[in-house]
Amino acid sequence: MNEFSIDLLHLQKSYARPVLKDINLHIDRNSYLAIVGKSGSGKSTLLNILGLVERYDGGVYRFNGNLIRNHTDYAKLRLRYIGFIFQSYHLIPTLTCRENILLPALYAPKSKRRSLDALAEALDIKPLLDQSVLTLSGGEKQRVAIARALILDPCLLLADEPTGNLDPKNRGIIFDLLRREHAQGRGVILITHDMAAAKEADAVLELKNGVLTER
Numbered sequence: 001m002n003e004f005s006i007d008l009l010h011l012q013k014s015y016a017r018p019v020l021k022d023i024n025l026h027i028d029r030n031s032y033l034a035i036v037g038k039s040g041s042g043k044s045t046l047l048n049i050l051g052l053v054e055r056y057d058g059g060v061y062r063f064n065g066n067l068i069r070n071h072t073d074y075a076k077l078r079l080r081y082i083g084f085i086f087q088s089y090h091l092i093p094t095l096t097c098r099e100n101i102l103l104p105a106l107y108a109p110k111s112k113r114r115s116l117d118a119l120a121e122a123l124d125i126k127p128l129l130d131q132s133v134l135t136l137s138g139g140e141k142q143r144v145a146i147a148r149a150l151i152l153d154p155c156l157l158l159a160d161e162p163t164g165n166l167d168p169k170n171r172g173i174i175f176d177l178l179r180r181e182h183a184q185g186r187g188v189i190l191i192t193h194d195m196a197a198a199k200e201a202d203a204v205l206e207l208k209n210g211v212l213t214e215r
């Protein structure tokens with residue numbers, strides 16, 4: 001797996017008003033962090049900036065020591081290093097599970113890829129691969145979405161309320177999977193507003209008034 005580190009220094013982001021005011025954070029493959037905070041506190045904004053989806057306004061973002069500027073080719077870095085998981089799965093409804101999982105590989109045909117078979121086995125979705133994603137339960141959808149997040153062997157997994165729509169049994173399954181991927185050397189950042197869920201992580205940070213503090 002690729003080595004990686006991210007450093008945010010005095011990072012800022014505003015929309016109509018300032019959302020992130022002074023964010024300082026170091027992440028690497030040893031990180032399993034939960035970020036908690038009220039709705040609207042900027043958790044998704046921070047995750048999207050970390051995941052190279054959203055641009056930032058001020059401060060410094062270093063990826064593997066290199067300054068990420070707003071003209072940097074975000075998509076290439078994102079595909080190579082980062083896997084995203086969302087509360088509402090964001091699967092493509094017209095595709096099968098297999099097609100959804102392999103979608104990132106279409107954009108990165110030369111990238112190293114994990115075995116789809118092995119991933120499907122580990123996530124317990126093998127019998128579902130050729131079904132439409134519309135036929136799946138929530139827990140199954142999230143496991144397919146996790147397979148898609150893992151197919152290009154990312155070193156960082158970013159999960160935005162990944163269990164927000166799931167029952168306790170499926171929540172447990174997803175947290176076991178995140179823990180296992182972390183044990184294999186992937187950094188994990190988990191966003192949640194559920195303190196019980198946050199305890200799954202090795203450290204909990206709260207986003208409040210635009211800054212992160214330890215809890």
Ligand SMILES: Nc1ncnc2c1ncn2[C@@H]1O[C@H](COP(=O)(O)OP(=O)(O)O)[C@@H](O)[C@H]1O
Pocket residue numbers: 015016019037038039040041042043044045046
């Ligand atoms: N693309 C956007 N355009 C304008 N305002 C936005 C955008 N995304 C988020 N915001 C605003 O930024 C604040 C933080 O949003 P968000 O990061 O989604 O918070 P959280 O995930 O903690 O609920 C909110 O006030 C929200 O309305």
Ligand SMILES: [Mg+2]
Pocket residue numbers: 043044045160
């Ligand atoms: Mg959010």
